[in-house]
Amino acid sequence: MTGTTSPITTAYLNLSPDIRARAEEIAGNNRPVTWPEVLLLVGTAMTASRWMPIETVRRNKSVIFCCWWKHQPDTPFIAEGYLDWDGVTWRLQNGEPWPADRTAPTHWQPLPAPPATEREAME
Structure with missing residues (x-):
C-alpha cells in the first residue's frame, strides 16, 4: 500500500515552521474538534494579526506597531x-x-x- 497525504495535510506541511508551531499552540490538544471549535481557533488566529483600538494596548512597555492619522484620514502613519x-x-x-x-x-x-535563525529570515 502506498502512502498518500491528503491535500489538507500537504497544505499544512507547506506552511512555514513558525506558522505551524503557532497554529499548534492555538489549537492545543483539541482533537477531534467540533465546527464551533474550528471557528474559534481560526478567529483566535485572525485576531492576532488585526489592528486593535489603542484602549486595549498592553501597559507593559512591549514594543508594538502604533498607528495614527494626521491631517489625512485615509493615510495612516505607522511606527514602532x-x-x-x-x-x-x-x-x-x-x-x-x-x-x-x-498625535497619540x-x-x-x-x-x-x-x-529564529538567519536562514529562516532569508526564506
Missing part, C-alpha cells in the same frame, strides 16, 4: 513604539519621547516574532 509604565507617555522603540508633531496612536498591533 510603546506605552510607558505610567500608562500615559508614548515613546518610540528606542526610548525617545513620542514626537510632539504626532489610535490603534496598535503586536510585532511579529523575529526569525
Whole structure:
C-alpha cells in the first residue's frame, strides 16, 4: 500500500515552521474538534494579526506597531513604539519621547516574532 497525504495535510506541511508551531499552540490538544471549535481557533488566529483600538494596548512597555492619522484620514502613519509604565507617555522603540508633531496612536498591533535563525529570515 502506498502512502498518500491528503491535500489538507500537504497544505499544512507547506506552511512555514513558525506558522505551524503557532497554529499548534492555538489549537492545543483539541482533537477531534467540533465546527464551533474550528471557528474559534481560526478567529483566535485572525485576531492576532488585526489592528486593535489603542484602549486595549498592553501597559507593559512591549514594543508594538502604533498607528495614527494626521491631517489625512485615509493615510495612516505607522511606527514602532510603546506605552510607558505610567500608562500615559508614548515613546518610540528606542526610548525617545513620542514626537510632539504626532498625535497619540489610535490603534496598535503586536510585532511579529523575529526569525529564529538567519536562514529562516532569508526564506
